[in-house]
Amino acid sequence: MELDDMKxxxxxxxxxxxxQETLSETFIRESIAARSQRSVNKFLAYELIGVAVMxxxxxxxxxxxxxxxxxxxxxxxxxxxxxxxxxxxxxxxxKTFTLFxxxxxxxxxxxxxxxxxxxxxxxxxxxxSYLLVPLLxxxxxxxxxxxxxxxxxxxxxxxxxxxxxLYCVWYYKKFFADNMAAIKRSLKEIKDLE
Numbered sequence: 001m002e003l004d005d006m007k008x009x010x011x012x013x014x015x016x017x018x019x020q021e022t023l024s025e026t027f028i029r030e031s032i033a034a035r036s037q038r039s040v041n042k043f044l045a046y047e048l049i050g051v052a053v054m055x056x057x058x059x060x061x062x063x064x065x066x067x068x069x070x071x072x073x074x075x076x077x078x079x080x081x082x083x084x085x086x087x088x089x090x091x092x093x094x095k096t097f098t099l100f101x102x103x104x105x106x107x108x109x110x111x112x113x114x115x116x117x118x119x120x121x122x123x124x125x126x127x128x129s130y131l132l133v134p135l136l137x138x139x140x141x142x143x144x145x146x147x148x149x150x151x152x153x154x155x156x157x158x159x160x161x162x163x164x165x166l167y168c169v170w171y172y173k174k175f176f177a178d179n180m181a182a183i184k185r186s187l188k189e190i191k192d193l194e
Contacts, residue, residue: 029190033104036186039179040102043118046171047096054089061085073146077139084132095121108191115183122180126172133168137161 064070065078095118102114140157 030105032186032189036183036190037104039182039186040099040104040115042175042179044096044099046175047092047099050092051089051096054085054092058085058089071147073143077143080139081136091121091125095125104186104190108187112187115180115187119180122172122176129168133164 061078061082065075065082070078098114098118098121102111102118104111140161144154144157
């Protein structure tokens with residue numbers, strides 16, 4: 001009789017431990033997923049800001065090109081620049097759409113694929129910006145030289161370019177690298193739990 005009671009008690013204890021282990025594993029997985037989703041949301045916020053900036057910049061550049069009072073050199077520079085703006089907007093939408101499809105609590109293979117796709121998009125963007133930023137800077141120098149703008153305008157442009165370069169370095173070296181590493185680490189931890 002005592003042996004049957006002990007067996008029943010052991011089975012009950014075993015069921016409780018299994019349930020406790022399942023709850024602990026679920027809690028750990030949800031915590032890791034939430035941490036990773038925060039990093040994805042940071043990227044998403046930056047991409048949405050980029051979309052908003054482009055949606056503002058396109059009409060502003062059009063208004064500047066069509067509007068009177070702008071020097072012809074500036075209009076020419078903006079006419080050359082303008083075809084890039086819709087392309088950049090489409091690119092922002094593609095990256096944003098990719099991030100919207102990342103749901104850490106979903107299928108891990110699909111999530112890993114979307115994260116890898118976004119990382120590739122960001123690396124392509126980085127390489128293209130290495131080419132475009134110097135070209136835009138050179139175009140601005142030509143326009144400024146043709147207009148014979150005062151010294152304070154040159155200082156302002158140099159400061160803006162310096163701030164842009166520093167922001168890009170910070171974004172790719174610190175923000176992008178840290179958040180992408182956090183996402184990859186979380187995906188690996190979730191995969192290890194399975």
